[in-house]
Amino acid sequence: MKYHMLSRLADVGLSAFCFRQIVFCCFLCSVFIVLLLNRPSSLNDDVSTDLPPSRTTTALVDAKIQQLERQKLLHEKCRDLKKLTKANRQRRKVGATQVRLIIEDRHRVVYCDVPKVASTNLKRLMMILSGKVEADDLSSISQSAIHARVHEKKEIRELYAKNSNDTVKKGLGDYTQFIFVRHPFERLVSAYRDRLVNNEIYQKTIGREIVLKYRQNPNQLSLEMGHDVTFPEFVRFVVDEWRDAKRHLDVHWRPVVDLCHPCDMQFHFIGKFETLNQDVDLLLGKLNETNLSRLFAGQPTKPKTTSSLWKESMKQISFQQLTDLNRMFADDFRLFGYPHYYTKRKSLR
Numbered sequence: 001m002k003y004h005m006l007s008r009l010a011d012v013g014l015s016a017f018c019f020r021q022i023v024f025c026c027f028l029c030s031v032f033i034v035l036l037l038n039r040p041s042s043l044n045d046d047v048s049t050d051l052p053p054s055r056t057t058t059a060l061v062d063a064k065i066q067q068l069e070r071q072k073l074l075h076e077k078c079r080d081l082k083k084l085t086k087a088n089r090q091r092r093k094v095g096a097t098q099v100r101l102i103i104e105d106r107h108r109v110v111y112c113d114v115p116k117v118a119s120t121n122l123k124r125l126m127m128i129l130s131g132k133v134e135a136d137d138l139s140s141i142s143q144s145a146i147h148a149r150v151h152e153k154k155e156i157r158e159l160y161a162k163n164s165n166d167t168v169k170k171g172l173g174d175y176t177q178f179i180f181v182r183h184p185f186e187r188l189v190s191a192y193r194d195r196l197v198n199n200e201i202y203q204k205t206i207g208r209e210i211v212l213k214y215r216q217n218p219n220q221l222s223l224e225m226g227h228d229v230t231f232p233e234f235v236r237f238v239v240d241e242w243r244d245a246k247r248h249l250d251v252h253w254r255p256v257v258d259l260c261h262p263c264d265m266q267f268h269f270i271g272k273f274e275t276l277n278q279d280v281d282l283l284l285g286k287l288n289e290t291n292l293s294r295l296f297a298g299q300p301t302k303p304k305t306t307s308s309l310w311k312e313s314m315k316q317i318s319f320q321q322l323t324d325l326n327r328m329f330a331d332d333f334r335l336f337g338y339p340h341y342y343t344k345r346k347s348l349r
Helices: 002-037 057-081 086-092 119-130 143-152 164-169 184-197 200-214 220-225 231-244 256-260 273-286 290-297 307-314 319-328 330-336
Strands: 099-104 109-112 157-161 176-181 269-272
Touching: 057 269, 057 273, 057 330, 099 119, 109 119, 119 143, 119 290, 157 164, 176 256, 176 273, 184 200, 184 231, 184 307, 184 319, 200 220, 200 231, 231 319, 256 330, 269 273, 273 290, 319 330
Parallel strands: 109 176, 176 269
Antiparallel strands: 099 109, 099 157
16 A cells, blocks of 8 residues: 555656656747747847857847847938939939958958048958968058058959949858948048148148148148148048049048948948947957957057047038038938037037
8 A cells, every 4th residue: 555655656756747847848948939039130140149258248238239220220221311312312422433342251251441440450350360361469460561462462352342232243142241430520530630640642642732722822831742731621622522523532531331332232240430349359259250359459449539539620620611521421420320410509410
């Protein structure tokens, strides 16, 4: 009798144990299905995987959400731009060029080069990813080496394309395409400082042209050297060039919409200068190269042209010039979520 009672209790206990195991397995399966169904589609999946182990869970989630928000905003604003009148679209695309893409075949990645948005270091990174160059410090790869390997020796391919269909036809359909952007005015001031203040070649070409065209009673030294172009003079030149559309704007201050055609291309990853290290980490995680994150982490965190610096520069120009710049870079502001610049005199929307 006692044996039968123990046997029944054992059976009941075993049944309860099995039931709990079944319930637990069903729960795990349900969680897995929910996670699977809520995974983002397309290449955004890749952005969320293989991320650097040093990143906290919260940071990873924030970075993933931020990337999805940038993609969503770009899609929505591009759709809005297509609703513009035909006349407006034509005006915006006067002098449009093909997009210059830098291709790294080893990782199947494509980069649209935007000058003054850490582009030198990003090209250095592309060279390291290609396996053509080994370096423990990005700055050890000189500008001349970048020019020689990319533009002369063609160790990293360059390709010109009109739109995403063009990239597919040229065999880049399954490549990850990425772009890095920056606040339009900060980028403009950075270009002025880098090209017109510290670059003798630009001074003797564009600088002399600006002095001759816009300065009243220039002295002979300024006419010969073009070394002392002021920021208001530079802005006047840039806006006039944009309006006249007689020649392509210099790539260092050309709007991103005209450099990379973000509404015609398909960029799977949108990085920003303001979150450079975080975004590079995210991109390298997608490429399974998280060990290279240290290269960007070791770079100076404070840019030469800071937010306070470009805002001080903007105080030097007239309200009309500020308005003109807002119009010139209007699409860059819209597509990439940068707020228009506000002055104490009047807000610009």
